[in-house]
Amino acid sequence: MRPFTEYPPRLGGEPGENAVAALHPADPSHRTAVSAGAYPAPLPDASPLDAIGNTPLVWVPALSAPDRGYWAKLEGFNPGGIKDRPALHMVRSARRRGELLPGAEIVESTSGTLGLGLALAAKAYGHPLTLVGDPGMEPLMRGLLTAYGAAVDIVPDPHPAGGWQQARRDRVAELLARPAGRHADSSRPDVPGAWCPDQYNNPDNVAAYAALAAELIGALPWIDALVCSVGTGGHSSGISRVLRQSFPGMRLAGVDTVGSTIFGQPARPRLMRGLGSSIFPRNVDYGAFDEVHWVDAGEAVWSCRDLAARRHIAGGWSVGAVALVADWLARTLPADRTIVAVFPDGPWRYWNTVYDDAYCRRHGLLDRRPAADPEQIGRPAQKEVLAWTRCENVIDPRPAPRAAEGGDQ
Incomplete structure (x- = not known):
């Protein structure tokens, strides 16, 4: 296991561009500068509302390519999570x-x-x-x-x-x-x-994530790819919309669960909560996605536990699924690409599911190490996916609205 002291090289640039502290805990002299605009010095909060936002952004080395990795936005540091x-x-x-x-x-x-x-x-x-x-x-x-x-x-x-x-x-x-x-x-x-x-259809859900996007813009000089779980569509739509104003070529990878209908798969019973849907939320911006990945519950559990063991970062189903996809992108995209993954929550509500051996054994989720690469399909309706699968042809599966009787066609 690689020690915590192995972090990415310090970010270059003028003061204000080094907005994230790539901290080497074993050697405080290796801290980069921190932009006061992006991460102000901590101040006493007047209420819990003031504790929302400005969550940590940390470097996660890729599992089998530790010289590569991605930045994880830890939204579990909000009082209740990303929402x-x-x-x-x-x-x-x-x-x-x-x-x-x-x-x-x-x-x-x-x-x-x-x-x-x-x-x-x-x-x-x-x-x-x-x-x-x-x-x-x-x-x-x-x-x-x-x-x-x-x-x-x-x-x-x-x-x-x-x-x-x-x-x-x-x-x-x-x-x-x-x-x-x-x-x-x-x-x-x-x-x-x-x-x-x-929350599924309210545009204010989408607009709420402009602040999170601004935190990322203030922290990193460039972003090539963003990885988000998809449930209501709020944070994938809201963050990508703002980021692309600064990084117009940025890729967006959506992460869904097996059995979710959001991207055109048939509905089936789902264990994972917090991502996926059995309805079609209007806040999902299908045109924004460059690819979608479906992840199975057992694969998400393995990824959660691997992340906790390697990096002391823990979260729920969505975190495991997003980490799996972000790790794969870090291994397969060119080495100079900057990848950001949004981790929506922390681990505390999952002690008796994701991190409970008895629960995982009962549902057949233990030791389900994912394949090194996802299966690839050409279109979402090509087959019913049962394990980690990727598709670059993202379509809007919602039925077309009927034209009003007697109205324009």
Whole structure:
């Protein structure tokens, strides 16, 4: 195993271009300069809201080519994870436009991470919060959301076609249809009607990631490739849109899970949470992607554990899947390319899944080392993928909207 002291050479350039500390822990004299504009000196935070953003960016050497590697943006250092950013931005934007009135309830579907961000934003601005989950939500997550003041509503059964995701969305629609004032705080009948952020389709979800993109622009002199997991489409669309204004030739690699319908694969039961979907979120910008990779749950588990063992960096399903793809790009792209991978969360909610041998053994996920290279297919509908697979022909699989009767064709 290579020691922590083997980091990439220090970034060149004038002051302000060395915006990331490529720190050699064993030798403090090898620190590069840090741009005050990109990473200001730590100051006391007035509230947890101030702890959102400016997350670490660290170098990860490639597994079988340690002279190569990629930069990992560790979004698990936000209070709840990457979705703290859109949660806060969607709430602030809706309040600014008058869509979310003072004291009104917030109702949303979540597998957990957005719920953490919404709990923080709801508490900061005085809104009751109801979150709709499904039985796959970890007891730890359910208990934590409740402790943060959210009412957690669990749907009992999946939708016959749209799975758990559609079942949750249907329940949200039911809750929104209640008369004004009938919300989690039933003692206040004067409170206005509820509001749903609709993370899958809300453009504010996409816009929220401009700050993350700005942090990357301030930290690195150039970016050739960006690797993002895809669930709602928010951070892949939002970050790439801003980065391409500074790095117009940048490649975008999307990472999905086996069994997700987002990129045109058939739906099947999925263990991985936080990426993938059984619906077609409108926030997914299909034209932005240069390639898509599907990763299986066992491959993501192996990648998570390898990353933890080699680099002391840990996260959930999405982190493992993204790390697998980023490592492959670092090995196969020209050596001078700069690759950034976005790691959406940390490990704490996955102690009884990704990092639990009994759970992984029960689901056949242990020791599933991925192939050295993904299988390649020419188009998403070519075959149903069951393991790590790559496709450079990214299409929008959503059905074309019907023209209005009697209207223009």
